[in-house]
Amino acid sequence: MTNWNEIDAKVKQWLREAGDNIRKSFTETLDIQTKSNPNDLVTNMDKATEQFFIEKIKQNYPDHSILGEEGFGDKLESLDGVVWIIDPIDGTMNFIYQQRHFAISIGIFENGIGRLGYIYDVAHDELYFAEKGKGAFLNGKPLKKLAPVKVEEAIIALNSTWLVQNRRMDPKPLISLAQTVRGTRSYGTAALEFAYVAAGILDGYITMRLSPWDFAAGKILVEETGGIVTNLKGEPLNLLENNTIFVAKPGLHTEIMERFLQNI
Ligand code: 2AM
Ligand code: CA
Numbered sequence: 001m002t003n004w005n006e007i008d009a010k011v012k013q014w015l016r017e018a019g020d021n022i023r024k025s026f027t028e029t030l031d032i033q034t035k036s037n038p039n040d041l042v043t044n045m046d047k048a049t050e051q052f053f054i055e056k057i058k059q060n061y062p063d064h065s066i067l068g069e070e071g072f073g074d075k076l077e078s079l080d081g082v083v084w085i086i087d088p089i090d091g092t093m094n095f096i097y098q099q100r101h102f103a104i105s106i107g108i109f110e111n112g113i114g115r116l117g118y119i120y121d122v123a124h125d126e127l128y129f130a131e132k133g134k135g136a137f138l139n140g141k142p143l144k145k146l147a148p149v150k151v152e153e154a155i156i157a158l159n160s161t162w163l164v165q166n167r168r169m170d171p172k173p174l175i176s177l178a179q180t181v182r183g184t185r186s187y188g189t190a191a192l193e194f195a196y197v198a199a200g201i202l203d204g205y206i207t208m209r210l211s212p213w214d215f216a217a218g219k220i221l222v223e224e225t226g227g228i229v230t231n232l233k234g235e236p237l238n239l240l241e242n243n244t245i246f247v248a249k250p251g252l253h254t255e256i257m258e259r260f261l262q263n264i
Contacts, residue, residue: 002082004115007061008131011106011118014056018049018104019122022089026099041092046070049088049104057084069213079112079239085216090119091189099123105191107216112239117220119195128195130224136198143199145226148251151259154203155183156248157193161208168208169264177206177260190245194218197247198225204248204256206232212239218247228253232264 022045031044050070057066064082066073076083084106089095091102100123108116117136119128128143130136136143162174178184185202187193190210196202198221219229219237231237232244234257248256 002110004131007108008116008129010056010060011108011116012127012129014053015104015106015118015120015127018052018088019120019125021045021052022049022095022104022122030096032096039093041096042070043089043092043096045095046089046092047072050086053084053086053088053106067212069211076240079109081111083109085109085212085239087191087213087216090191090214091187094188101187101189101192103189103191103195105213105217107218107220109216109239114216114220114223117217117224119191119217119221121192121195128198128221130198130221132220132224134224136221136224138199143225146197146200146249149203149249151177151180151252151255152182154181154249154252155185156181157186157196157202157205157207158184159186159188159207162206166208173260173262173264174206177256180260190214191218194222194229194247197227197249198222200225203252205245206247207245208232209242210245211242215243215245222247226250232261234261 025045033042035042047070050068050072054066054072065076066084067076068086087105089102090105094101104120106118115132117130128138163171163178193205197205222229228250229247232246237243
């Protein structure tokens with residue numbers, strides 16, 4: 001039997017330690033490299049933080065599998081058993097340029113079912129945490145179940161990339177949505193955008209391409225507060241692949257699907 005309480009206590013301790021190390025790095029010179037394109041950045045702290053967690057997990061739970069953004073984990077081909085999905089720093093560009101608006105994101109799944117989710121806003125020392133069936137919390141304080149809101153009164157996280165001509169989709173439906181909602185926001189960190197929906201300070205979040213480590217923990221958090229997490233077609237997310245993303249409060253999800261996303 002998996003001892004989830006023990007895992008939870010350990011993860012929270014490791015997050016504190018990793019957070020301390022990242023905050024200390026603010027005064028040091030970062031080693032910055034590019035990955036898939038000139039704006040896809042990675043630093044020595046992304047790599048060191050992922051290696052820190054992988055070492056701890058392998059020491060304590062050798063039979064668990066790990067998918068990590070920086071590739072120090074396992075080559076994951078299935079979601080069988082206990083699987084940790086880790087983004088050591090989500091929002092790396094913000095980390096480098098702003099020293100805020102980035103997070104450590106960890107989702108722990110058992111046979112594909114999300115059990116524990118952690119999104120740690122390191123700069124603000126704010127930990128969003130959810131355990132399946134037991135609720136979601138911000139620094140230990142329970143988050144409320146999400147209440148309905150109309151599209152016209154909603155604040156949606158949406159990156160301007162998707163409102164101009166781009167190679168992934170016709171921007172017209174999202175332009176129409178952006179003109180209808182009360183406001184749009186763009187934080188540059190998918191994990192925190194999920195966390196803000198869970199906390200009820202954003203009503204929804206739409207983006208065209210995220211990897212499993214960007215949304216794994218966020219999916220667990222948002223679902224625990226009653227929010228809906230799908231791709232842009234309204235289908236469940238695939239945890240082993242990149243996905244389009246549409247996260248929203250329950251009634252709002254249906255309304256936006258029907259009014260704006262039918263032809264996307
Ligand atoms: P990262 O900082 O961990 O790379 C920025 O809008 C958000 O999208 C961040 O959460 C960022 O995660 C993620 N992101 C950036 N480039 C991406 C890519 N090529 N594929 C998927 N997600 C990406
Ligand atoms: Ca990252």
